[in-house]
Amino acid sequence: MDFMTDHNVQKYMEDGYVVLDGLLTSQECDELRQRMTDIVDRMDVPEHCRITFSTYHDEQLKKQGNADYFITSGDKIRFFFEKGVFDDKGEFIVPKQRSLNKVGHALHAYEPLYKKVTHSPKVQGIAKKLGLVNPVILQSMYIFKQPGIGGEVTPHQDATFLYTEPLGRVMGLWIALEDATVNNGCLWFIPGSHNSGISRRMVRTPKGTFPLTDFIGREQAYAEEKFIAAPVKKGGVVLIHGEVVHRSAENISEDSRHVYTFHIMESQDTHWSPDNWLQPTEELPFPPLYTK
Ligand SMILES: O=C(O)CCC(=O)C(=O)O
Known part of the structure; x- marks a missing residue:
């Protein structure tokens, strides 16, 4: 039987998201987490690149160095921090392992364990079940949601940042490496x-100008009571339609909430916007999903 059932497909089409349990075993989750611990132990981030995030998408890109570090991170493994983790000299005031908001955006290409999960038979099976003909991988992230300081992610649609024509071609896979709960x-x-288009787009500004990105349109205000929580057990995955509105709250609990997430796009008959912050490069064209 397929990992993703017809019922799951129907839920995804109706709601714009669906939670599937058991994509990874507990051991696979622990291996991915251990690998990230090793990467963070070895990380060396120049002072001018120490970017803090007030929310996932509200990058504090006011300094040229920070902005460059972000906009050129699509084909690299780079480090983005929570607020308040550095003193005025840029030295850590919390343990390194507790300082990060996320690591991105090319774990799927350069880290063998992450690459293996991204191209796994179950993930390929999900894409096939959804009828994707030539899906490619756009980006990947490890998100920490640190205990006590993991910031909120305000309501947004992923297509704001990963815009295609037509819309409806992008999907996020968000894999819980620990239980993700309402508390964490x-x-x-x-x-x-996901049926009402998008309300804003993040675009690159003309070459040679600063800031490097800007928004067209505005995020709408959404009534709090419209949001439904989607808790996921360790090893489960949430499929996220590119236009569905979603958010996550601050983590005020004592538990972390680590996830590995990546976005795929149906590339057949799809135009990837050259205005998107993320661009394929010579070093890393968007890799096809249906390979090992
Ligand atoms: O992991 C989170 O808290 C938010 C992630 C998210 O919204 C996204 O990747 O689009």
């Missing part, structure tokens, strides 16, 4: 909100 900052969704 699981995702919340507005079911069915």
Whole structure:
């Protein structure tokens, strides 16, 4: 039997997201977490690149160095921090392992364990079940949601940042490497909100100008009661339609909420916007999903 059932497909189509249990075993989750611990132990981030995030998408890109570090991270493994983790000299005031908001955006290409999960038969099976003909991988991230300081992610649609023509070609896979609960900052969704287009776009500004990105349009205000929590057990995955409105709350619990997430796009008959912050490069064209 397929890992993703017809019922799951129907839920995804109706709601714009669906939770599937058991994509990874507990041991596979622990291996991915251990690998990230090793990467963070060895990380060396120049002072001018120490970017803090007030929310996932609200990058504090006011300094040129920070902005460059972000916008050129699509084909690299780079480090983005929570607020308040550095003193004025840029030295850590919390343990390194507790300082990060996320690592991105090319774990799927350069880290063998992450690459293996991204191209796993179950993931390929999900894409096939959804009828994707030539899916490619756009980006990947490890998100920490640190205990006590993991910041909120405000309501957004992923297509704001990963825009295609037509819309409806992008999907996120968000894999819980630990239980994601209402207490430690699981995702919340507005079911069915993927059917109304997008309200804003993040675009690159003309070459040679600063800041490097800007927004067209505005995020709408969404009524709190429309959001439904989507807790996920360790090893489960949430499929996230590119236009569904979602958010996550601050983590005020004592538990972390680590996830590995990546986005795929149906590349057949799809135009990837050259205005998106993320661009394929010579070093890393968007890799096809249906390979090992
Ligand atoms: O992991 C989170 O808290 C939010 C992630 C998210 O919204 C996204 O990747 O689009």
